[in-house]
Amino acid sequence: GAVVSQHPSWVICKSGTSVKIECRSLDFQATTMFWYRQFPKQSLMLMATSNEGSKATYEQGVEKDKFLINHASLTLSTLTVTSAHPEDSSFYICSAPDRDNYEQYFGPGTRLTVT
Amino acid sequence: SQQGEEDPQALSIQEGENATMNCSYKTSINNLQWYRQNSGRGLVHLILIRSNEREKHSGRLRVTLDTSKKSSSLLITASRAADTASYFCATALGGSYIPTFGRGTSLIVHP
Numbered sequence A: 001g002a003v004v005s006q007h008p009s010w011v012i013c014k015s016g017t018s019v020k021i022e023c024r025s026l027d028f029q030a031t032t033m034f035w036y037r038q039f040p041k042q043s044l045m046l047m048a049t050s051n052e053g054s055k056a057t058y059e060q061g062v063e064k065d066k067f068l069i070n071h072a073s074l075t076l077s078t079l080t081v082t083s084a085h086p087e088d089s090s091f092y093i094c095s096a097p098d099r100d101n102y103e104q105y106f107g108p109g110t111r112l113t114v115t
Numbered sequence B: 001s002q003q004g005e006e007d008p009q010a011l012s013i014q015e016g017e018n019a020t021m022n023c024s025y026k027t028s029i030n031n032l033q034w035y036r037q038n039s040g041r042g043l044v045h046l047i048l049i050r051s052n053e054r055e056k057h058s059g060r061l062r063v064t065l066d067t068s069k070k071s072s073s074l075l076i077t078a079s080r081a082a083d084t085a086s087y088f089c090a091t092a093l094g095g096s097y098i099p100t101f102g103r104g105t106s107l108i109v110h111p
Helices: none
Strands: A004-007 A010-013 A019-025 A032-038 A044-051 A067-073 A076-081 A090-098 A103-106 A110-114 B004-007 B010-014 B019-025 B029-037 B043-050 B055-058 B061-066 B071-076 B085-093 B105-110
Touching: A004 A090, A010 A019, A019 A032, A019 A090, A019 A110, A032 A067, A032 A076, A044 A067, A044 A076, A076 A090, A103 B029, A103 B043, B004 B085, B010 B019, B019 B029, B019 B085, B019 B105, B029 B061, B029 B071, B043 B055, B043 B061, B043 B071, B071 B085
Parallel strands: A010 A110, B010 B105
Antiparallel strands: A004 A019, A019 A076, A032 A044, A032 A090, A067 A076, A090 A103, A090 A110, B004 B019, B019 B071, B029 B043, B029 B085, B055 B061, B061 B071, B085 B105
């Protein structure tokens, strides 16, 4: 099946710094990618829809100025957590859809810890 | 709020036993999908069942869908220790292909 990668796998950063997470579709083009956040023992919550060549669509309650999304090419979307705080510590997962069969291909996730 | 809710929240069984997890949802759906997540990892797609289907099989997995009751079940037969993971149901609402996840069932299979 299709492969989606994320980089880095995990990152520890200091409060106030910014962190960039990359999501790549390795063997297919994705005009749309999705970013999810998952807190420990919780479900995945959709944060935003990343659209190639246009602005991202954010879910209610997600600050677009804090979580900057850029989808500059058909195989790469980036999520930048700006001025990170400890409450931003979470597991961030991206996915890219196969619109023909409604299947989502998920990346392995990035664990962010803000100290 | 979440569309799908899995039941039970946690399940502990012995290797070789069957594991059944249920998912209930609230509104009409396009399809329902089951995913597996090992601790600290990304999600793995298991099965997609469309709203006009009632049952699907994949290896040791069996998924049923009852749209009248707005519920689905995932049965893992002859469980193995390697099946230990969290299992999520995700529904795509009518007209959408974006899955909305439930809270998940944590399955532990003891060797």
